[in-house]
């Protein structure tokens with residue numbers, strides 16, 4: 001059974017070299033399936049994802065999940081824009097998070113086999129992960145995150161620089177994860193992808209939340225000047 005992992009931020013501020021790069025942010029984020037964090041370059045999207053994941057030091061404010069913070073942390077996975085692979089085989093990369101969880105060998109083998117098939121890499125199980133193409137590495141990174149069945153998956157631009165067929169495959173895997181009960185909080189510069197996947201949108205501009213809405217409301221009738229400009233492909237002031 002997946003737990004409902006909603007999160008609240010109150011007056012959260014992140015400073016770097018004395019400059020505010022995010023906040024102050026006050027936000028109640030429901031578990032909405034797919035939440036897209038959108039906004040222009042440098043708006044603070046990656047920083048917000050890292051705050052939510054607990055790996056970005058905040059200067060002030062507080063955050064609370066609807067479950068104890070350790071439970072929230074244990075249920076999270078984060079896939080970076082450039083996947084970080086162990087310098088080992090595809091199989092070792094898939095097995096690693098399950099070994100950390102202490103699962104028995106039979107369970108690990110079954111899950112690794114299932115995911116290798118799912119991402120089309122069953123013939124490459126013993127290849128070095130670093131010999132894979134960019135799209136294959138990204139699918140492997142995603143599988144390595146999903147193989148331990150997280151409640152909350154953070155994805156920072158998971159499809160940057162990938163071709164159309166890789167994007168399609170990755171979106172399908174993400175949809176299945178949400179159908180299975182995970183929530184996904186992700187950034188993308190691909191507005192087509194945001195429209196295809198989003199249930200909920202958080203729009204950031206200059207470190208501030210300018211709008212938060214259901215995907216339908218956001219895309220059909222954006223409520224802020226910045227979001228309208230962003231959706232029109234204009235320069236966002």
Ligand SMILES: Nc1ncnc2c1ncn2[C@@H]1O[C@H](COP(=O)(O)OP(=O)(O)OP(=O)(O)O)[C@@H](O)[C@H]1O
Pocket residue numbers: 016017021039040041042043044045046047048
């Ligand atoms: N290590 C750092 N030191 C100082 N400033 C940083 C650092 N990393 C990011 N910033 C600044 O913090 C702000 C927010 O960056 P962030 O990466 O969160 O934005 P973003 O919306 O994800 O951008 P992009 O769409 O370009 O990935 C930007 O102004 C950026 O220049």
